Amino acid sequence: MSRLIDKACEVEQCQRELALKAHFERPVQTGNGICGHCGEAIAPARLAVNPAFERCIDCQKQVELWEKKFGAGIS
Secondary structure (H helix, E strand, C coil), rough: HHHHHHHHHHHHHHHHHHHHHEEEEEECCCCEEEECCCEEEEEHHHHCCEEECCCCCCHHHHHHHHHHHHHCCCC
């Protein structure tokens, strides 16, 4: 009986290690590809440059103009 329990623990540990390995090796996905300001899809070419972009190019330009004119603080 003790051998059976030891084997079950060994299998469970192996499954846990495989799940953790798969979790940590998955690609980092930082954004959902939707602009946080207008709700439109962010161009794939823009996301290819940086998948963490949160705004489409048009909204990003507006934010940068706003920050240049009134100072930083808009997000």
